Amino acid sequence: MEFDSEKDSAIFEEIFKRRPEIDLAKFKTDLQKYYLPYVDRLVTLKKGRSDDRGIIVGVSAIQGAGKTTQGEILEKLLAHFGYGSVSLSIDDHYITHEELSQLRQKDPRYIRRGVTHDLKLAVGNLRALQNMSPGSLVLVAEYDKGAHAGDGDRFAWVVPPAGASLVMVREAGGMKLREVVYRDQRIPTPENMGAAIPLEEHLFPAEVEKILPDEGGEIRVFGRDDGNVCFVGRDKVVVLSSSLPRGWQLVWRKPDFIFYDGWMLGARKVEDGSVFDQSLPALETPEAKQFARDINEKLADYEELWSLVDFLNVLYVPHYEMAITWRDDAEKVLREKGEGMNPEQIKEFVYYFWRSVHPAIHIKSLAHDEGHTAQVAIIGDDHSIVEVLSPAQVREKYP
Incomplete structure (x- = not known):
């Protein structure tokens, strides 16, 4: 697949306007070392299929790692090469507010949404898109x-x-x-x-x-x-x-690729419960450790959903604590308008999700998982794409 970085990059102009923080010089490098090889792997997978089903591409990344921006870029690239795609997030499959309120009455620890998804809805949506026929809706x-x-x-x-x-x-x-x-x-x-x-x-x-x-x-x-x-x-x-x-x-158009992203997408139950005894951010108290263990048990319910993913890309952030800094940067703009969370609120917000699915436990395990993960993009503290590795290489470089 040919792509002229000078001439064809015009397809990204709309994204660049919306996201002025993108460094254009870095982007040209990322295009060659990450995006184009990534698209090539997806297209090869699509061409190798014996049927016409859509390819489900899972993207797993902690909050703030850049999965939304990457999704926009990949959709543009695929369209350039003649492939249609649609994007959705596991966040779109949370249970309703009424159902969340009922859950809180039974278990007040669910102060935020966390691992509270309507799995039947999620599986149904992905299968409907995957098996969509031309002309259907x-x-x-x-x-x-x-x-x-x-x-x-x-x-x-x-x-x-x-x-x-x-x-x-x-x-x-x-x-x-x-x-x-x-x-x-x-x-x-x-x-x-x-x-x-x-x-x-x-x-x-x-x-x-x-x-x-x-x-x-x-x-x-x-x-x-x-x-x-x-x-x-x-x-x-x-x-x-x-x-x-x-x-x-x-x-209304049959997609060749269905991008499905999420902060805990692909996270599987960890069998060794002793990992929750570690001294990790967000897991400092016995209550926090117990909540993490309970959520870990719930992850077994997600196996059917994860099994639908044909290609899993993990955006792995070795210094996962950067999620707090990135969130604070985003909230600063809102604070200037009299809105947004203060630093302490941000910490508690992020910690809640880490108590549910911890980056140093579940996401690290996912980045090392050769059986389920196709590739791992290492994300630097400045949001840069440092390198693209196999799970085996991640296990060796980031044990």
Whole structure:
């Protein structure tokens, strides 16, 4: 596969504009040593398949390691070579807020989402995309992390692409999807799609709230060719380009590759329970160690989901404590606006996830796992891609 770094790099211009922090000189180097060989391996895998199923590419990385940016770059590259792809995250498969609240009543230790995924939904979404036939339509879950003061929720609604229309109905203080149609084809809505969008949280912009119907009434929503979304209600029209709640994604093109990323993606149950006796950040107390052991047992439930992954790429950060620094850098911008977490809150936030799936235990084990991991990209403290190794090489260099 040929790629002219000078001429063809124009495909990334949109990403560079959105992410000015990308060092263009470093990017050209990363393109040659990481992205192009990575894409070549994926395309070779695809060509070697005897069937037409989509290839599921798992990307496992701790928070802040750069998996989202990498995903955007890989999608552009694959499109350049004539391959379609779709991206989703394990975060989109968290249980609903109502289910999380019920879980907390049974076990108050779940102060955040952590390892609380709807595994049936996750497996169903990936299989539907993997086995999608040309001309079919698939709805894929997305999760709104900003809902309920940061607790998050999955909503029964779709952000409509061009050609799609929705009917939303007002019920019990919220707006919920009643019907979705794409180019005259009605799409069945999934079971347990999610909650109504709560109006009290003002997740819709004020101009939309003004045209919402009374209880039991409907509003129509359309996706336009220019990428905007049109709301029609009370004989008025509101057109928006952003500021909408996260909703289910409508996939109408069969993908060659399905990228599935996550902070704990691929993490497997560790059989040697003594590893939790180590003195590690976030595991300093007996209570923290016990929570880690309990979550470790839950990881056995994820085996069916992990088994769907055809190619697993681990973004391994040897100095995993950098996750706190990276998160703080991101929150500084929000703090300047009077929002965001302070350093102590950031530490507790990150530590909670480490108590669930610890980078020095589960993710390290994954980076060493020749049976399940295809390649490991070593990520430096400055987010740079230091080198790309096999699990055996990682085990030798980063024991």
